[in-house]
Amino acid sequence: RPTFVKSLAMVPIRTADPIGAIGNYWAKRHQATPAELSLLQALAHSTSVALESVSLYAELERRVAERTDELHASNAELIEANNALSELHRQKEALAALLVHDLRSPAATIVMRAQMRLDDPTLSDKDRRHWTHELAAGETITRMATNLLDVAQSDAGGLVVKAAPLELGGLVRGVVEIMSALAEVRSQAIEVDLPEEAIELTADRELLRRVLQNLIDNGLRYSPSGSDVRIDIAADEASVDLVVRDQGPGIPPELRELVFERYVRLSGAGADEMGRGLGLAFCRLAVEAHGGKIWAEGNEPKGLCFRVRLPRAPISAPPSS
Ligand SMILES: Nc1ncnc2c1ncn2[C@@H]1O[C@H](COP(=O)(O)OP(=O)(O)OP(=O)(O)O)[C@@H](O)[C@H]1O
Ligand SMILES: [Mg+2]
Known part of the structure; x- marks a missing residue:
């Protein structure tokens, strides 16, 4: 071309x-x-x-x-493994809850039997000591088992607050009477300083009873034998302060919030005591479910002080059932 x-x-x-x-x-x-x-x-x-x-x-x-x-493939595998683990975890929790639930009834029997024996005025000193130990042990099992169940229940949708009008002084005296067995076993005493007038508030009697029980238990357990635990109440129109003081080693200020976390137990004095680190976690759940607050302070001149501040009526409306 x-x-x-x-x-x-x-x-x-x-x-x-x-x-x-x-x-x-x-x-x-x-x-x-x-x-x-x-x-x-x-x-x-x-x-x-x-x-x-x-x-x-x-x-x-x-x-x-x-x-x-x-990555997609291994992600899918991970999700599958995670689901299997969650299911295992759920089964384990359900089994633990069942076991704990079953434990409560024999523990209640021990408490009841011990209380019946202790009501007998002709009981010898030796037998009285024996049954006081039984009562304290039964109470501890019940306390720990119920804490575990309530913490688990709160995960499953929150604690149910069955609020009703109650008189706080009477409630405190009732708990102190039961806890005196534990105090006696440890050669300790629980002192109560209540105002003259009745302290009325609307709250869940059972939850409050157990908050107080856990706080007194800590006060006794983490303080030396021979020391006292003191309970006082201060109230104004809107709220009520329930205060539990002990003469133990206290908790350093920077750790006073940490102990409300689940399963947290501090080393040091009382670390060899039986416990699972659920008592204060339960207390916080129960108090907050009432719209209240709970915190730890130093006690003068020595020891620790737990303060529970409750509104006279729960902030969140109690469920109707
Ligand atoms: N009054 C106190 N004085 C000193 N340390 C305390 C006191 N109360 C609680 N503690 C510390 O806080 C930790 C958590 O207390 P918490 O009541 O939650 O659990 P626990 O007593 O160990 O076990 P449990 O579940 O039986 O109550 C305790 O292990 C202890 O180290
Ligand atoms: Mg405790």
Whole structure:
């Protein structure tokens, strides 16, 4: 075919394993100058670098896609394993709850039998000591088992507060009477300092009884034998403060919030005492379910003081059932 191309200069794209060429033609006879050739070479070089980048990029994308697929697959495996673990955990919790539930009834029998024996005025001192120990042990099992059940129940949807009008002084005296067995076993005493007038409030009697029981139990358990635990009440129109003080080693200020976390037990004095670190976690759940607050303070001159501040009526409306 006739052509007007009279001269042609071609430069390969990629010197090793070329994939094309880039060139220039002239319509007249022309010897390409070194400057023209080096311009063509520069163009060919840029093209080959660009093509290289494109293929590298494609390769990169392919690898990313591959890794993403692998990740999706292992993610699915993880989700499956996680579901299996959750199910196992649920079964374990359900079994623990059943066991704890079953434990409560024999513990209640022990408490009842011990109380009946202790009511007998002709009981010898030796037998009285024996049955006081039984009563304290039964009470401890019941306290710990019920704490565990309530903490589990609160996970499953919150503690149910069955609020009704009650007189706090009477409630305190009732708990102190029961806890005196534990105090006696440890040669300790529980002192109560209540105002003259009746302290009326609307609250869940059973939950409050157990909050007080846990606080007194700690006060006795973590204080040396021979020391006292003191309970006082201060009230105004809107709220009531229930205070439990002991003469034990106390808790450093920076740890006073931590002990309300589940399963937290501090080392040091009383660390060898039986316990699971659920008492204060339960107390906080129960007090907060009433719209109240609970915290620890230092006691002067020595020991710890737990303060429970309850509104006269629960802030959140109690359920109708
Ligand atoms: N009055 C106190 N004086 C000093 N330390 C205390 C006192 N009360 C609680 N503690 C510390 O706080 C930790 C948590 O108390 P909590 O009542 O929650 O659990 P626990 O007594 O160990 O076990 P349990 O579940 O039987 O109550 C205790 O282990 C103890 O280290
Ligand atoms: Mg405790």
